[in-house]
Amino acid sequence: MPEVVFPLDSQKKFTEQRIVGHNRWHPDIPALVQVKPGDVFRVHCREWFDGAIHNDDSADDILNAPLNQVHVLSGPIAVQGAEPGDLLIVDILDVGPIPQEDSGPLAGQGWGYTGVFATRNGGGFLTEQFPDAYKVIWDFRGQTATSRHIPGVSFTGIVHPGLMGTAPSHELLRTWNAREAALIATDPDRVPPLALPPNPDGAILGNLRGEEFDRVAAEAARTAPPRENGGNQDIKNLTKGSRVFYPVFVEGAKLSMGDLHFSQGDGEITFCGAIEMGGFMDLHVDLIKGGMETYGVSENAIFMPGNVDPRYDQWLAFSGTSVTLDGEQRYLDSHLSYQRACLHAIDYLQKFGYSDIQAYMILGAAPIEGRLSGVVDIPNSCSTVYIPTAIFDFDVRPSATGPHKIDPGQGVPVAKA
Secondary structure: OOEEEEOOOOOOOHHHOOOOOEOOEOOOOOOOEEEOOOOEEEEEEOOOOOOOOOOOOOOHHHHOOOHHHOOOEEEEEEEOOOOOOOEEEEEEEEEEEOOOOOOOOOOOOOEEEEEEOOHHHOOOOOOOOOOOEEEEEEEEEOOEEEEOOEEEEEEEOOOEEEEEEOOOOHHHHHHHHHHHHHHHHOOOOOOOOOOOOOOOOOOOEOOOOHHHHHHHHHHOEOOOOEEOOEEOOOOOOOOOOOEEEEEOOOOOOOEEEEEEEOOOOOOOOOEEEEEEEOEEEEEEEEEEOOHHHHHOOOOOOEEEOOOOOOOOOOEEEEEEEOEOOOOOEOOOOHHHHHHHHHHHHHHHHHOOOOOHHHHHHHHHHOOOEEEEEEOOOOOOOEEEEEEEHHHEOOOOOOOOOOOOOOOOOOOOOEEOO
16 A cells, blocks of 8 residues: 555544645645655545535435535645646546445445535535435445435446645636636625635634634635636546646645545536545656646646546437527527536436436436537537436336336435525
8 A cells, every 4th residue: 555645534523633634725825745756645535524414314414514614625745846837747546435444424434425505505507406405325335336315226436536636826826816706796696606705714724823824714715616726626537547737836736635526427416416425545646847838738737537437338318408498598508508408317317206306316426428519509509418327227218118117215315495
């Protein structure tokens, strides 16, 4: 096993660990761990809510989740010799649930969860249709996930980090905060909000204390969105065997990671989506000096996908166009067309006995494929959702005999907003 450079004790909270990570982006958060180019090492990661979500049949914990405290990230990790303008090479050698802990109260100890936030807490991709809080528990057996809340479904996980990235420079951080503040100002009372401004409440900043903590907490960016440094990209193919090339904006690069997923559908459409868990990552790092200029990577990482995707070879695909539910035509709105494709898939799965929220949760957690299939044919963009047929315990394809009817069981726990 590689050396564990960022250990986490499952008996302690994230803020009580020997090395404390962070949940904001800021260049002045100290790197308490240092590695060298060429090193191979292991990092432990805590589930993004640090144990606030429980393995039970209530969604109250999703409704009341401590949103100001996410994401709890392992890092920053400094890479010796990394300088602004370099490319940081990160190889994901292995990634998985919490090692040797197949039962326990933390997500990653043999189980994980998928949630939908209430609209006031951020909602999800389909928040207009699903405005309340919901939760599904998934049990792990090897690489397979099943759920007592969604019968008749099992699938192979495609384990990956939802969030990984380098620290921003002071200039880049100011750019983030200015452009997101301008967006918020266009509709400051919107629910859910258009963006999340810096918020000192709940900030975790490594070993910073006192006035320095207060200064950084007031400036630091929330970790919710993807940005130029990588961040919360939620790319399901960023799995074992992936090589990522991150732009370096500060000395040492200051690499951080977390928000591990056992599985996810393209788009993580349920928002508290995928199958959230804690676990570990085995990484190798190296540098391409001056690589940002050499390869034209001035912002946003590029990557080579991993080689351990589930080998599903038969799919049922649903398409959607950029027309609203009440018939309004929109111009090449790919966001809307993907929503419509997802809603068509949900309508279809309900014919087999699933509730609408059970079908929505399947799309968020199972390794579905989402594609922009047409973005030039005015006025309609076309998006598609591909569902692997083998994840169901019955034949989900259309036939002359009609849909097989399943027993939906106890259903998905809900907490009314």
